[in-house]
Amino acid sequence: MRATLLYGKGDIRVEEVPDPKIQQPTDVVVRVTRSCVCGSDLWPYQSAPEVEGGRRIGHEFIGVVEEIGADVATLAKGDVVVAPFLVSDNTCDYCRAGLHTSCRNGGNWGARGVDGGQGEYVRAPHADGTLVKLPVGEDDELMPSLLTLSDVFSTGHHAARTARVEKGSTVIVIGDGAVGLSAVLAAKRLGAEQIVLLGRHQARTDLGREFGATDVVPERGEEAIAKAKELTDGDGAFHVLECVGTLPAYETALGVVRPGGAISRVGVPQYTEGPVGRVLFNRNVTLTGGVAPARAYIEELLPDVLSGAIQPGRVFDRTMPLTEIPEAYRAMNDREALKVLIKP
Amino acid sequence: MRATLLYGKGDIRVEEVPDPKIQQPTDVVVRVTRSCVCGSDLWPYQSAPEVEGGRRIGHEFIGVVEEIGADVATLAKGDVVVAPFLVSDNTCDYCRAGLHTSCRNGGNWGARGVDGGQGEYVRAPHADGTLVKLPVGEDDELMPSLLTLSDVFSTGHHAARTARVEKGSTVIVIGDGAVGLSAVLAAKRLGAEQIVLLGRHQARTDLGREFGATDVVPERGEEAIAKAKELTDGDGAFHVLECVGTLPAYETALGVVRPGGAISRVGVPQYTEGPVGRVLFNRNVTLTGGVAPARAYIEELLPDVLSGAIQPGRVFDRTMPLTEIPEAYRAMNDREALKVLIKP
Numbered sequence: 001m002r003a004t005l006l007y008g009k010g011d012i013r014v015e016e017v018p019d020p021k022i023q024q025p026t027d028v029v030v031r032v033t034r035s036c037v038c039g040s041d042l043w044p045y046q047s048a049p050e051v052e053g054g055r056r057i058g059h060e061f062i063g064v065v066e067e068i069g070a071d072v073a074t075l076a077k078g079d080v081v082v083a084p085f086l087v088s089d090n091t092c093d094y095c096r097a098g099l100h101t102s103c104r105n106g107g108n109w110g111a112r113g114v115d116g117g118q119g120e121y122v123r124a125p126h127a128d129g130t131l132v133k134l135p136v137g138e139d140d141e142l143m144p145s146l147l148t149l150s151d152v153f154s155t156g157h158h159a160a161r162t163a164r165v166e167k168g169s170t171v172i173v174i175g176d177g178a179v180g181l182s183a184v185l186a187a188k189r190l191g192a193e194q195i196v197l198l199g200r201h202q203a204r205t206d207l208g209r210e211f212g213a214t215d216v217v218p219e220r221g222e223e224a225i226a227k228a229k230e231l232t233d234g235d236g237a238f239h240v241l242e243c244v245g246t247l248p249a250y251e252t253a254l255g256v257v258r259p260g261g262a263i264s265r266v267g268v269p270q271y272t273e274g275p276v277g278r279v280l281f282n283r284n285v286t287l288t289g290g291v292a293p294a295r296a297y298i299e300e301l302l303p304d305v306l307s308g309a310i311q312p313g314r315v316f317d318r319t320m321p322l323t324e325i326p327e328a329y330r331a332m333n334d335r336e337a338l339k340v341l342i343k344p
Numbered sequence: 345m346r347a348t349l350l351y352g353k354g355d356i357r358v359e360e361v362p363d364p365k366i367q368q369p370t371d372v373v374v375r376v377t378r379s380c381v382c383g384s385d386l387w388p389y390q391s392a393p394e395v396e397g398g399r400r401i402g403h404e405f406i407g408v409v410e411e412i413g414a415d416v417a418t419l420a421k422g423d424v425v426v427a428p429f430l431v432s433d434n435t436c437d438y439c440r441a442g443l444h445t446s447c448r449n450g451g452n453w454g455a456r457g458v459d460g461g462q463g464e465y466v467r468a469p470h471a472d473g474t475l476v477k478l479p480v481g482e483d484d485e486l487m488p489s490l491l492t493l494s495d496v497f498s499t500g501h502h503a504a505r506t507a508r509v510e511k512g513s514t515v516i517v518i519g520d521g522a523v524g525l526s527a528v529l530a531a532k533r534l535g536a537e538q539i540v541l542l543g544r545h546q547a548r549t550d551l552g553r554e555f556g557a558t559d560v561v562p563e564r565g566e567e568a569i570a571k572a573k574e575l576t577d578g579d580g581a582f583h584v585l586e587c588v589g590t591l592p593a594y595e596t597a598l599g600v601v602r603p604g605g606a607i608s609r610v611g612v613p614q615y616t617e618g619p620v621g622r623v624l625f626n627r628n629v630t631l632t633g634g635v636a637p638a639r640a641y642i643e644e645l646l647p648d649v650l651s652g653a654i655q656p657g658r659v660f661d662r663t664m665p666l667t668e669i670p671e672a673y674r675a676m677n678d679r680e681a682l683k684v685l686i687k688p
Contacts (some may be wrong), residue, residue, distance in 0.1 A: 277618065
């Protein structure tokens with residue numbers, strides 16, 4: 001089969017690799033029908049050291065079950081399934097607590113002998129736990145929105161949930177990437193009344209407004225902080241969703257959060273150390289969020305996607321075949337594309 | 345009157361100062377009957393630069409109302425009152441949200457013309473909002489426990505509350521100072537089942553056991569982390585109460601918190617920058633806590649103190665007259681005394 005391999009910084013290729021086979025009785029093999037490129041794929045694309053033979057990549061996909069391990073109980077050949085961006089058994093104590101990202105038997109796609117999502121087939125470990133069956137055909141028109149449950153919309157939802165957004169909330173979202181826009185939509189879905197989106201790419205912030213943003217702040221740094229506070233009674237918001245992952249984005253979050261409020265981070269932090277002393281303490285600011293347990297949220301979010309009440313798939317502004325993966329990465333990295341959907 | 349003044353590092357004196365008078369119609373003047381030294385008073389005692397004329401200090405006290413401003417509605421001469429460690433109007437939006445530490449009209453004791461608590465008299469601004477009337481006489485035997493509502497026990501309670509300790513919780517408390525021991529008692533009061541106390545002063549950890557600690561870890565650093573995790577199923581606790589304020593204490597908290605758990609800090613951070621990236625993010629650890637809004641908690645905690653159900657005043661292991669304040673600071677700083685109660 002063909003699959004995507006990252007050989008190092010800027011060097012991404014589609015190559016022939018061995019077809020996956022059932023290895024454990026809890027595995028299934030999925031034929032991938034939709035996949036996509038994640039903002040977090042761009043970090044290694046921008047900076048990964050050279051790897052001999054390359055490494056698999058991609059962690060968001062929908063597909064059709066083609067082969068079944070002997071112990072798989074809930075899935076059948078032909079089922080259309082969505083894969084959350086991490087493997088999980090859905091039975092351990094962490095999974096039962098809704099923290100599938102810390103599953104005792106969990107793991108990553110594209111690592112340790114597990115295929116990446118950006119390929120033609122994937123062996124899915126702990127299939128009963130990991131995959132969620134979708135009640136639609138493999139070419140349903142809802143595919144783009146269903147695919148966002150795999151990562152990007154579930155991640156936006158995690159930001160809103162952990163920051164405790166609720167009916168009537170005032171929310172500030174930092175970042176107009178696909179995660180930031182998903183966070184806007186998630187906050188709106190939970191009943192937020194005012195949603196201030198910090199972003200400076202108008203095509204993206206326009207979609208943010210359609211998703212529910214009531215205000216857009218295109219400024220950056222101190223100017224953005226002043227503007228966002230001005231829009232929120234001068235004190236900032238109780239709910240700040242940091243959807244970028246850089247140190248300046250975190251510092252902006254510190255600047256716009258209201259005393260007693262929460263900053264939820266869902267962009268993978270590209271820094272190790274940062275301001276963490278009295279800047280949080282003196283104002284009782286809570287720092288929360290983290291890697292989104294998408295698996296925990298899919299059942300909750302699915303009905304609103306199926307009914308069309310929300311259309312998170314609008315974050316995809318291009319569709320390309322698997323063979324054009326290098327161009328998909330380039331276009332996203334150069335901010336020409338917001339998020340690229342891949343059809344193998 | 346006599347009051348305590350800090351002139352600089354290690355230089356603390358009791359001197360004659362002007363008697364306080366009503367300045368605003370919302371003021372009262374309180375004759376202090378009990379006061380004490382806080383662990384946070386030791387930070388400036390250890391490091392403050394020289395101040396000409398000295399500066400007032402002390403923020404925990406109980407006293408009797410002696411003079412009343414014209415607009416004071418809820419207090420009368422002769423009332424026994426406890427003062428939370430910050431001034432607050434108890435009417436602004438932050439106070440109504442229970443965040444009196446961010447009161448729009450709030451402020452510190454011992455600053456900007458307001459007396460410190462370690463003196464004979466204190467002018468209390470926003471007296472209706474700030475002070476809480478106690479239904480006891482000025483020499484009631486419950487005075488030590490009632491005085492802890494001013495700061496130390498309310499602060500321990502804030503740690504337990506913000507870390508969401510509840511019935512059946514497993515909790516790790518870092519620090520065997522008066523705040524750490526108060527956090528143990530607060531966690532026990534909220535129903536915690538296992539409470540692991542990290543501290544190495546046996547007289548203190550013995551009191552911790554009486555307050556509810558089920559395990560004591562006297563080791564430090566990596567050894568303490570290993571031991572605490574061993575005691576908590578290998579993964580640490582969902583509820584970690586950091587009651588010291590140093591960077592190593594925060595790092596220990598990071599080491600013993602369970603994925604999906606919370607670290608609540610109530611010791612004033614003595615650092616600005618620190619680990620704040622993937623160490624929190626990858627495991628969905630929430631960092632919370634902050635300056636305790638003692639005023640918000642007093643009504644809730646008071647009944648259990650009055651009934652004798654809890655005895656937080658046991659953190660006081662010495663009582664001294666105001667004139668011996670320098671010795672009180674020295675003894676606490678040298679860890680000879682856990683917490684010193686002052687009788688003016």
